[in-house]
Amino acid sequence: MAPLNWGLGHATRCIPIIKALLQYNFEPIIASDGMALELLIKEFPNLETLELPSYNITYSKNPKHLKLKLLKDTPHIVKTIKNEKHLVEAFLKTHAISGIISDNRFGVRSNDVPSVFITHQLQVLSGNTTWLSSKMHQNIISKFDHCWIPDYKHEKNLSGILGHVKDFKGNLNYLGPLSRFEKQALKIKYQLLVILSGPEPQRTFLEEKLRCELQTFKGKVCIVRGVIEPKQTKIETNHITNYNYMTSTELEHTINASELILSRSGYTTLMDLAKLEKKAFFIPTPGQFEQDYLAKKLEAEGVAPFCNQNDFTIEKLRGIQNYSGFKFESFEIDYEQLFRLF
Structure with a gap:
């Protein structure tokens, strides 16, 4: 494999x-x-x-x-x-x-x-x-x-x-x-889960921008940085909990226990969120035509909104209620x- x-x-x-x-x-x-x-x-x-x-x-x-x-x-x-x-x-x-x-x-x-x-x-x-x-x-x-x-x-x-x-x-x-995940009926622990991924340096650019914006977010936030290191780290600062990475089991649980997902519009992420039937907001990786296309497709279908990385502000999350979120067709x-x- x-x-x-x-x-x-x-x-x-x-x-x-x-x-x-x-x-x-x-x-x-x-x-x-x-x-x-x-x-x-x-x-x-x-x-x-x-x-x-x-x-x-x-x-x-x-x-x-x-x-x-x-x-x-x-x-x-x-x-x-x-x-x-x-x-x-x-x-x-x-x-x-x-x-x-x-x-x-x-x-x-x-x-x-x-x-x-x-x-x-x-x-x-x-x-x-x-x-x-x-x-x-x-x-x-x-x-x-x-x-x-x-x-x-x-x-x-x-x-x-x-x-x-x-x-x-x-x-x-x-x-x-x-998808490696299964849908679970869990009590909501986080109002927002941020999943960071993708090649550098854009992963770090997005992380730095979001950290500034999320200071004013009303609710509990979990950030999974997508940085695989020998040891898992967890840092809690005010309303934000930070992990460098999560195992599949941990991430499955955390997504199921989160109200809204903020992430790149990478195809694997889309498949996971579809399986778990979540609401999401996407920020395509700058310069990646595929992610831009997928984000626009989902917005046009009324599934999830998106914006470009430089244009993101925390206020943009307020429009999420106008979108259906993912609905999964079992197979x-x-x-x-x-x-x-x-």
Whole structure:
């Protein structure tokens, strides 16, 4: 199981698949790097791990320069893909592997072992270069035996145009939204839960801005900073409780016990909030076209409001009552059928 280390979303949405693999008597090996690997080690301390080379994906301080920075980083990314492919091939020679599941790691596949690619982006939004980025991504997907899309197949879905295209032919399997959480009827403990995530430096920029704004918030606030460290820390200051990170069980409990969620509009976060049927306010990561699209889609559908990072003020949360919040359409993933590939 190999999630991309770009924020924590790719790692966290792999958790239910890893649990299902264990349930069906597979022995998953976790392959990743950085905070994604650290998070999954904390979740599954008894599983074997493989550290992969890092893509070292970060955002530029100025969101307008994001595409230029990614273009500049392309040679390193291409080299990393080659390195991880060589590492995987070497690993296969010493381990009996029945299948590979890659969540957006392009080089984690093999011609000799059934290989699955997980993505919700058949179309990759990049402004006026969307056609090119989408074609490149679809070309990579086509090199895998199957593509698992964590969304509903029908018209009412979460990913919209990202996960639904007409002209791409491949072994596509729509799983339904993937979430590590279950809805619980708990007493409300926090009026606002802030979930921070995503690549630096934008994660820190948002944290600093919110800390100033939240001083005047009327009600109890919990901030989960999304910083994976060896030891969990908890700091309480007036009406605000701060955690550097939470385990899945802790975060599941805290979201269920929170009245409103404030977070990025990352796709994994959307799937989690849909499963727990929460009300939310979104602040897309500056320069990330996907998050901007998803936030606008949800606002247009009357599900949740959003605003740009620089425009956020605490007063904007007052309009949340005009939105429905997430409503979840229940489904069951047929893991037995999926795992027959292996």
